[in-house]
Structure formats: structure tokens, C-alpha cells
Amino acid sequence: MMTLPDLSDKYPDQIQIGKLTLKPYGRKGSMIGEIYTVSCSDDNSIVKSVLSRDGQNKILVIDASGVSHASMVGDQIAESALKNNWAGIFVNGYVRDVEILRTLDLPIFARGSVAQKTDKQDHGFEDIMISFGSTIMHSGNWLYVDENGWLVADTKLKF
Numbered sequence: 419m420m421t422l423p424d425l426s427d428k429y430p431d432q433i434q435i436g437k438l439t440l441k442p443y444g445r446k447g448s449m450i451g452e453i454y455t456v457s458c459s460d461d462n463s464i465v466k467s468v469l470s471r472d473g474q475n476k477i478l479v480i481d482a483s484g485v486s487h488a489s490m491v492g493d494q495i496a497e498s499a500l501k502n503n504w505a506g507i508f509v510n511g512y513v514r515d516v517e518i519l520r521t522l523d524l525p526i527f528a529r530g531s532v533a534q535k536t537d538k539q540d541h542g543f544e545d546i547m548i549s550f551g552s553t554i555m556h557s558g559n560w561l562y563v564d565e566n567g568w569l570v571a572d573t574k575l576k577f
Contacts, residue, residue, distance in 0.1 A: 420464050420560060420577040421564055421575025422563075422569055423431065423539070423566055424527055424565040425562060425569060425575055425577075426569065428575075429504055429571065431550070432573075432575070433553065433569045433570065433575075434495065434530055434552070434553040434569060434571075435552070435553075435555075435567065435568075435569050435573050436551040436568040436569060437551045437552035437555050438507070438510065438529075438550060438551030438565055439527055439529075439565075439567070440508065440510075440527040440529060440568065441527065441528060441529070441530065442495070442525065442526070442527055443513055443516055443519040443520065443526040443528055443531070444506070444507075444519055444520070444524045444525045444526035444528065445520060445521065445522055445523050445524070445525070446488050446506075446523065446524065446525040447466040447489045447525070447564070447565060448525065448563055449477060449505060449506035449508075449525035449527075449561070449562075449563050450504060450505075450560070450561070450562050450563070451475060451477040451505040451560065452475075452476045452477065452543065452558060452559075452560055452561075452574070453477055453479050453555055453556070453557055453558065453559045453560065453561050453570070454468070454473070454475065454476045454477070454478055454479070454501065454544075454553055454557045455478075455479050455481070455543060455544065455545060455546055455547070455548045455556065456468055456478065456479070456480050456543065456544045456545075456546075456548075457480075457481045457489070457542060457543045457544075457546055457548050457553075457558050458480070458481075458482060458541060458542030458543070459482050459483040459485045460485060460488055460536055460537060460539075460541075460553060461512075461536050461537055461538060461539045461540070461541040461542055462482075462488075462489070462490045462491070462495070462516055462535075462536045462538045462542075463481055463491055463493060463536075463538045463539065463541065463542060464477070464540075464541075464542030464543070464544055465491065465542070466495050466498070466509065468544055469495055469498050469499040469502060469504060469507075470498050470502060471502060472502055472503055473499065473502050473503045473504030473505065473549070474503060475503055475504070475505045476504060476505060477504070477505050477506040477507070478499065478504055478507050478508070478510055479508045479510075479548065480504070480507065480508065480509045480510065480511060480562065481510045481511075481514055481521075481548040481549075481550055481553055482509060482512070483510065484510055484529060484537050484550070485512070486510070486511075486512055486530065486532060486537065487513050487532065487534060488532065488534050488536040488537075489511075489512050489513055489514035489531070489532050489533075489534060489535055489536065490509050490511045490512065490528070490536065491509060491514075491518060491519075491528070492513065492514045492515040492516035492535065493494055493511045493514075493515035493522075493524065494506060496513075496515075496518075496522055496524060496526060497503070497522065497569060498546055499524060500522055500523065500524045504524070505525070506524060506525035506526065506527075506561075506563075507524070507526045507527070507528075508526075508527050508528075508541065508561060508563065508568075509526070509527065509528040509529070510529065510548075510550040510551070511528060512528055512529055512530050512531055512532040513526060513528040513530075513531050514530075514532060514533055514534075514535070515533055516531045527563060527568075535572070545557045551568075553564070553569075553570045554570075555570055559571065559572055560567055560572075560573060560574050560575065562575070
């Protein structure tokens, strides 16, 4: 099985290495998939809306600007993502209901956990360029995550 260090060695000029540590919260500790982006900080309305649609086995990458006082994903939103064929959730922010998230067959990575939910004001943007962890991401890029960290590529890499 090829790991992120192997991909990093094989494709050094085609990848961006993530420089931000995110922790696993779902049952699965790795994921590979096409990215779909959202940006929101104090309001996860757009996260809930996007994950209620068919994910076509994509990974939702959420740039919540690292906000630590409110959760972007909880058990209900994660269960909706699983039901709607999302391959994973990757959050530059926080999650909650971690005891339930750990039981879901869905990779979820985030900075940490916090009990507080967000205000729902219908703020946020989807399918836009986002940047965190020394990477720039667009919908359609590919995300690779395992125990070694994460990386972003413009296209699907061959193992």
C-alpha cells in the first residue's frame, strides 16, 4: 500500500504538503478523494446544505478559518454526509459529538472538538478557492490523508 511519504517522493512537483495538523474523528483514519470546497467561520449553514446533497464520493473541505468557539460538524450533519455518499469531511475548524463521530464509517478530520454549535445565518461560500495549511485548494483538486498528514494535488495521482 502506498502512503503519503511514497506519494511525496513520487510526485514532489505535483503536490502541496499540508502544514497544519488535523486529527481524525471518524472511524476511518485515511481518505482519498476529489475536493469540494466551502468557506464559513461562525456559521455552518452552508456545510449542512452541501452535505444534504449527493456528494458523489467527494470530500468536503471546510475552511472555517480555524474558529475554535463553534463546531462546523456534529453527529447529524456527519450522518447526513454518510447517507448522501460523501467520501469524507476535512475541516480547518472544530467538530462536536465526537463520541458519535467515532462510530461513523466516514473519515472526518478537524483541528479539535468543541461543544458549542454555530449560529445559523445562511452565511458562507461554496465551490471557491480556499487556502490553509500552506496549501491552496479548489473544487476538483484531490486530497490525500493518512497517518502521516495530508497533501493536495491538482489531479488524481496514480499509485
